[in-house]
Amino acid sequence: MSGMRVDVKVVMLGKESVGKTSLVERYVHHRFLVGPYQNTIGAAFVAKQIQVGEKCITLGIWDTAGSERYEAMSRMYYRGARAAVVCYDLTDKRSFERASFWVKELKTNEELCQIYLCGTKKDLIANDRHLRQIDYHDAQDFAEEIGAQHFETSSKTGNNIDELFQKIGEDYMSSEMELMPAEEPGVDLNQKKNSYFYSCCLSN
Amino acid sequence: MMDGGAHTHRATAAWDSSSLPVPVDHLRSMRAESPTPGLVEGTEPGAGQRSTMFIHAQSFEDLTAEAEEEALRAADTAGEECAAEELKALIEEKNIQEQHKNHLSTEARTREEDVSSDAWRSHKKHVFVLSEAGKPIYTRYGTEEALSSTMGVMMALVSFVEAEKNIIRSIHTDGCKVVFLTRSPLVLVGMSQCCRSDKELLRELNYIYYQIVSLLTLTQLNHIFQHKQNYDLRRLLAGSEYLTDSLLQRLDRDPGLLLSAVTCLPLSSNARDVVSSSLQAAKSKSLVFSILLAGNQLVALVRKKDQFLHHIDLHLVFNLVCSSSSFREGEGWTPICLPKFNTAGFFHAHISYLEPASELCLILVSTDREDFFNMSDCKRRFLERLSVRSAYQALKEALKCPSYSVDQVGIPELRHFLYKSKSSRLYTSPEFPEVYQSYEEQERLMVLYQDLHSCVTHPTRPLHSFYRCGETENLLARVTSGFELYLCFTPLSTKAMAVSAVTKLLKWIRKEEDRLFILSPLTY
Numbered sequence: 172m173s174g175m176r177v178d179v180k181v182v183m184l185g186k187e188s189v190g191k192t193s194l195v196e197r198y199v200h201h202r203f204l205v206g207p208y209q210n211t212i213g214a215a216f217v218a219k220q221i222q223v224g225e226k227c228i229t230l231g232i233w234d235t236a237g238s239e240r241y242e243a244m245s246r247m248y249y250r251g252a253r254a255a256v257v258c259y260d261l262t263d264k265r266s267f268e269r270a271s272f273w274v275k276e277l278k279t280n281e282e283l284c285q286i287y288l289c290g291t292k293k294d295l296i297a298n299d300r301h302l303r304q305i306d307y308h309d310a311q312d313f314a315e316e317i318g319a320q321h322f323e324t325s326s327k328t329g330n331n332i333d334e335l336f337q338k339i340g341e342d343y344m345s346s347e348m349e350l351m352p353a354e355e356p357g358v359d360l361n362q363k364k365n366s367y368f369y370s371c372c373l374s375n
Numbered sequence: 376m377m378d379g380g381a382h383t384h385r386a387t388a389a390w391d392s393s394s395l396p397v398p399v400d401h402l403r404s405m406r407a408e409s410p411t412p413g414l415v416e417g418t419e420p421g422a423g424q425r426s427t428m429f430i431h432a433q434s435f436e437d438l439t440a441e442a443e444e445e446a447l448r449a450a451d452t453a454g455e456e457c458a459a460e461e462l463k464a465l466i467e468e469k470n471i472q473e474q475h476k477n478h479l480s481t482e483a484r485t486r487e488e489d490v491s492s493d494a495w496r497s498h499k500k501h502v503f504v505l506s507e508a509g510k511p512i513y514t515r516y517g518t519e520e521a522l523s524s525t526m527g528v529m530m531a532l533v534s535f536v537e538a539e540k541n542i543i544r545s546i547h548t549d550g551c552k553v554v555f556l557t558r559s560p561l562v563l564v565g566m567s568q569c570c571r572s573d574k575e576l577l578r579e580l581n582y583i584y585y586q587i588v589s590l591l592t593l594t595q596l597n598h599i600f601q602h603k604q605n606y607d608l609r610r611l612l613a614g615s616e617y618l619t620d621s622l623l624q625r626l627d628r629d630p631g632l633l634l635s636a637v638t639c640l641p642l643s644s645n646a647r648d649v650v651s652s653s654l655q656a657a658k659s660k661s662l663v664f665s666i667l668l669a670g671n672q673l674v675a676l677v678r679k680k681d682q683f684l685h686h687i688d689l690h691l692v693f694n695l696v697c698s699s700s701s702f703r704e705g706e707g708w709t710p711i712c713l714p715k716f717n718t719a720g721f722f723h724a725h726i727s728y729l730e731p732a733s734e735l736c737l738i739l740v741s742t743d744r745e746d747f748f749n750m751s752d753c754k755r756r757f758l759e760r761l762s763v764r765s766a767y768q769a770l771k772e773a774l775k776c777p778s779y780s781v782d783q784v785g786i787p788e789l790r791h792f793l794y795k796s797k798s799s800r801l802y803t804s805p806e807f808p809e810v811y812q813s814y815e816e817q818e819r820l821m822v823l824y825q826d827l828h829s830c831v832t833h834p835t836r837p838l839h840s841f842y843r844c845g846e847t848e849n850l851l852a853r854v855t856s857g858f859e860l861y862l863c864f865t866p867l868s869t870k871a872m873a874v875s876a877v878t879k880l881l882k883w884i885r886k887e888e889d890r891l892f893i894l895s896p897l898t899y
């Protein structure tokens with residue numbers, strides 16, 4: 172493997188302890204770590220390949236800390252992102268308010284970035300409905316208003332997480348399609364025997 | 376003849392060394408095989424062969440800190456008796472039994488602790504950080520809110536004495552000592568029940584100060600408090616308290632912080648040379664330091680020419696890496712200020728483990744915050760080289776025995792020692808023997824070493840040699856211009872045995888120095 176090629180820059184945003192790191196951990200390593208909470212220091216990067224239709228693309232995921240200390244630097248982490256997963260904790264109203272701060276930031280600075288509003292820790296609500304502090308429909312309305320996708324996930328059970336990132340991949344592919352020239356070259360039958368299909372995901 | 380030992384050592388290594396840079400240095404000829412305690416700085420065992428990795432000349436801050444200490448001795452009078460009473464009441468000694476119980480249950484941080492409880496009072500060492508306006512910033516035990524009245528008392532003390540142009544340094548009452556350190560815009564207070572010297576406590580407070588600066592930079596700190604004296608700094612430090620907590624634990628347990636030195640992973644010099652030169656080759660314009668760590672031990676350090684790392688900064692990096700689990704998740708990219716290098720700005724550190732479950736952590740310190748992918752590429756190139764030259768395997772082998780037993784030295788009465796080469800600022804120490812297996816015993820031994828250290832580094836009346844007989848062990852400290860040596864013997868040993876052990880140990884360290892130290896540090 173030589174230098175890293177990233178197709179889609181994805182940034183995780185949201186108040187600290189909403190579960191950004193757990194989300195990435197579940198998606199990339201299929202696990203949920205229990206133990207004392209530790210804030211992410213600065214930011215962490217991880218690359219993950221996914222299959223979208225016939226194509227294989229690499230997501231470059233930036234997990235940020237979300238603490239005030241790094242706020243001045245946050246721009247550098249989301250600059251040029253094609254997708255932002257803005258997280259809030261379904262059991263913490265303040266984290267939802269914080270989410271709108273990040274939405275505003277993105278709207279003013281990163282027009283091209285598609286926003287995915289993500290309510291986390293859904294398993295906690297499944298156990299006890301009273302814990303829910305953000306109504307599903309309120310969040311849905313907010314998402315529509317800002318032109319975002321809306322998900323509710325649990326990193327503990329894995330619920331809805333693959334779907335979230337799959338959607339990011341698909342949205343990226345369809346936006347790339349739009350950018351492609353309308354007239355695609357026709358298929359050259361003579362070339363067919365050479366056009367082996369290599370899936371880069373296989374070598375993983 | 377003087378090179379003979381080193382050569383046979385090399386010849387036993389598994390790979391061809393012809394492609395390696397051969398350290399030809401005439402200094403080597405001065406490195407006696409049986410070094411005597413009288414040898415000069417630069418030729419002691421563990422001294423670097425060409426240059427050193429760490430800053431040598433004392434920095435401005437070191438010098439002023441020393442001047443402060445002298446002033447301290449002069450100002451250290453009993454003028455603050457009545458105020459001292461109040462503070463003493465906070466940490467008076469509780470009965471031993473209770474203390475012991477509490478100690479065991481509070482290994483981990485106990486933030487929610489009731490500050491009026493006996494448990495809170497019985498902690499051996501308290502540390503507080505406040506702003507000059509008296510706002511709480513950090514406390515080692517309990518919550519800052521619950522402590523704000525205590526902090527208020529301390530602030531009143533500080534401002535009272537400062538107004539009198541008589542800067543408060545420390546308060547001594549029986550069984551307790553309180554030391555103040557004003558490093559604008561922060562005020563740090565340490566309280567200890569052990570009879571630690573002011574100097575030791577100040578050193579620790581300075582570390583805490585640097586820890587905070589490394590997260591924010593001094594420029595940012597000053598900026599904040601100039602604009603808003605009343606600012607609540609905890610907002611910016613949220614989530615980083617564990618770093619200060621673990622630094623305080625290190626100060627109690629890690630000989631490196633005591634000795635102002637760093638220890639290395641024992642590794643054959645061949646393997647180390649390959650690791651270093653692979654790091655050296657994986658360079659990039661913005662790269663200033665490449666540091667490879669194995670847990671608390673340094674494996675290799677390559678630096679930009681003319682740029683030196685200060686051991687305090689390296690300890691802060693050790694602390695950051697070892698106490699944070701978050702770097703295990705992927706490649707970390709974080710701003711970090713190295714306060715001894717420059718308090719004004721951030722470096723950007725690429726931090727990642729070589730493999731998910733590995734102990735080996737690579738830290739690439741860059742000046743450019745946009746350079747993440749370049750750093751990531753440097754890491755990849757480093758790993759490639761390392762595997763091609765099969766040094767990675769050797770490194771992994773070395774990790775299986777990251778320390779050595781004191782028995783190897785062959786001095787039966789010797790239980791443990793700390794040896795520091797002053798010119799390289801590297802130290803070596805064997806693993807703790809059977810008798811010091813528990814945390815309590817290890818901490819007790821560290822306290823003994825700290826006492827010895829204060830005696831031999833006393834700012835005005837330093838001792839060059841110091842022997843102390845005890846019920847449970849006998850101790851000897853020996854300091855020359857080239858090294859510091861602290862030895863711990865069985866209580867049955869004699870002073871004569873201890874003295875002759877020094878020569879024997881120096882000879883052993885000389886024999887092993889290739890493996891125990893980094894003798895030829897590289898630059899890009």
Ligand SMILES: Nc1nc2c(ncn2[C@@H]2O[C@H](COP(=O)(O)OP(=O)(O)O)[C@@H](O)[C@H]2O)c(=O)[nH]1
Pocket residue numbers: 185186187188189190191192193194204205206207208209210211236237291292293294295324325326327328
């Ligand atoms: N029950 C439950 N706990 C979660 C979930 N996601 C995260 N957590 C917990 O929430 C805390 C913060 O998670 P983390 O991912 O570190 O948050 P971050 O600061 O946003 O990165 C941790 O203690 C996690 O164990 C989840 O889906 N369910």
Ligand SMILES: [Mg+2]
Pocket residue numbers: 188191192193209210211234235236
């Ligand atoms: Mg996190």
